Amino acid sequence: MRMTRRALLSIVPAATLSAVAPPQRAWSQAPREATPAEAAEDQATLIGNTVAVLAGTADSNARPEVAAKLAAIASTAKARLAALDGAGSGELFRGLPLGSSDTNLTTSFQYLYEIALATRAPGGAAPGGDTAVQRRVIDGLVRLHDDYYGDQSKGYYGNWFNWEIGISSHLTRTLVLLKDELTAYRPDLTAICVASMDAYLRNGKAGDVDLDSRFHTGANLADITTNRILQGAVLGDEARITKAVADQLTVLASIDPYHLSHNVTDGFYADGSFIQHASVAYTGSYGKGLLTRMVQAVKILEGTGYAQGQDRVGAVREWVVRGFAPLVFEGWMMEIVKGRGVSRATTTGYTDVAEVVEAVVDLSGYAAGADATALKSYVKFVRQNSRATLDPARFLSPVSVARYADILADTGIPAKDLNPAERHVAFNAMDKTVHRRPGYAFALARSSPRISKYEYMNGENLMPWFQGDGAHYLYLSGQDQTQAFGVDYFTTVSPYRLAGVTAPVETRRTVPELYGGLWYDNPERGFTSSSESQNTYVYFPRGAGGLSGGACLGAYGAAGLVQADDVAYAAQQAGTLPDDFVAYRNARATKSWFMLDDEIVVLAAGVGDPAGRAVTTTLDSRVSRVSRVPQSADTVTLTGRLRDGTPWSGTGTAPLAWLRYADADQDTAVGYVFLDGWRPTVALETVTRSRRAVRVSNPDTMVTKQVFSVSVEQPAGASLTSMAYALVPNASERQLMAYTGGPVYVLANTVRVQAVRHKGLGLIAVNAFTPGHHHAGHLSVDGPASVILREGRDGTVSVAVADPTTERDTVSVVIRGRALRAGSADEGVRVDRVPGGTRIRVATRHAYGRSFTATLRGRRRAEG
Structure with a gap:
């Protein structure tokens, strides 16, 4: 755009x-005109630059700061040579049997590159002598090519990426590093290897990049074209280089949806x-x-x-x-x-x-x-x-x-x-939100018909089902995030109880458990390992409907999500998927996140399940270390107040006014303020699980964590009209007690409209989810829309308006009871007076969810 x-x-x-x-830039590449001598000089420069990037230069490698890097290169090469010496039958390197594993073949090419690299690093210590070692690498290339790679009728098993990108990357770099020795020892090998790499570019066109291929995009396109640039340099193929450079430039252009x-x-x-x-x-x-x-x-x-x-x-x-x-x-x-x-x-x-x-x-x-x-x-x-x-x-x-x-x-x-220091970023093109303040950052994952709920592939991320359903991550300053998030968070926290998620109470099976393999295999119905059907319904299904988006006003933000099923369940219900394909139905909720200074206010309405299952809404889940010292005190403490003012400490279900979680090990704390009358459930348990629970190729390492959660449990058949709470990063007990009677007020919390007011900030934020006019405070919003209004002490009024559906042509907002005039406004914003107030009309067509802002002037509104 x-x-x-x-x-x-x-x-x-x-x-x-x-x-x-x-x-703005134009990324078209004019045809290059160069004499043969100029082309040869440029290709020599290109090769020299690449060797310097990979192996360093005499100047860089003489620096004492680079010694550890050179030692690592030499140590790796030594280990690879030992594996080369110890290889058994059907192997080039010990422990990497060849013939049926594309991963082992790719790794074998990688090992040869790592040995070659050590021979070209100035100041390095290539074991065995440069020339002798380089010829061993070349002999290894010949063997891999002749026995396992060169015959395309026997190759291309497993993952397409290894054949089109992975192997080519290692092999191409090796050809660059050993160009001179290849010329002297096997002058035919470079052309043979490049021809084979072209033959494996089966998702391309005639052995070249195809910009219309779904495989030749983004990072994949950058990898492929870099390989082809380098291949052109070692071959002296000017046309290959110029074509690859032009193809690569296309990734620099911003995507206009x-x-x-x-x-x-x-x-x-x-x-x-x-x-x-x-x-x-x-x-x-x-x-x-x-x-x-x-x-x-x-x-x-x-x-x-x-x-x-x-x-x-x-x-x-x-x-x-x-x-x-x-x-x-x-x-x-x-x-x-x-x-x-x-x-x-x-x-x-x-x-x-x-x-x-x-x-x-x-x-x-x-x-x-x-x-x-x-x-x-x-x-x-x-x-x-x-x-x-x-x-x-x-x-x-x-x-x-x-x-x-x-x-x-x-x-x-x-x-x-x-x-x-204070920043709010609405990544609406990918349905993600980041809210930053000194002391914390809040990251929110949404999904929609445009963006996937999650990604599963190749036995990785085995239990991802709710990662795009409003899952959040609250990062606190000074914390070692490996103790709070990362693989151990997903290993020990239940996938049904990720922070921020509303999920049905059920047990789902992973793809390997469902189908006995890493994907759903049904070629007759179009399901192969990298087919579009596999992508659409298994690997990264999108949301089937609803609304996802929000507004940004300076460093403040609002985001909304209508939780729905994914496209796999919708297609299954429509009868368009095979009978043995398994898809899961989601729970329902309409949610808003209003991201301010000291708090993130969360509203939810219409929480329930069309199938009548029990539903859990997890307000937050956090993990912490378990002390290794016997009989030592836990590092986590939980304190709070009940709604009647009584002090509370412990776990279980209680009518809480607020709760404070404190982790002494990390010196962090989070507060939870409950803005209405329902009773949350607080849990703190020790969980031990293997990291293989989330990825089949992870080491079978057992992880033990203290897992804290605060949630709302709905029994089967029940529907929760609304809930409202605030996350307060780094909160003290005194700060949490101050939330009694303000400063946050819920103005509306239904499936049609959700809104809050923060008196101290002079701010009103509204998410309208359905068509029609919705009232919140002194705002009337033409929905669907997301709106933030803030009144300054000098009488100015700042407004941000966004279309969270990305599909509306115009959105209008009326500020009732105010006669205001435009001070400044974005292009596409029109301000005029209407009976009883001021109207802001925004042309949101083709804005892809971005916010439009205006600053209005008038007499300061009396507080109340």
């Missing part, structure tokens, strides 16, 4: 405007959202990979004619500021954008951010002026605020390690976040 500068200003905090609102190019929805959107697999919010996994690959492209194309006329740096910098920075809290990547990656024991949110940091380090070396300083300052900020020590030896490039050391040592660079 292309946005005017004025429209962009309305949704981006002022502190980051200079970094996120550059002029109303004018899709090649029908592709994968990529970055104007609001900073990133989507992969057509409907999965994926900034923290595939988006991270795309960022890394595009920064690497900047580095390998530097100094060549292939980079002329491009501003990759400016485009990628926008991704960092708008797409990544809001999702990184104290060095941790938030769970809401990691898809199936949340179940992996091999990585954490801290290691995810380390990859982002390396990309930002390198990007800062190509940015200029204030942009370069801001990126370097962000690197320092993440380093200073992360609870995990970032190990630069894990960076891909030794050059990046040296550049990182330079940034940290530069006393002229301040440590500064790319986020302002």
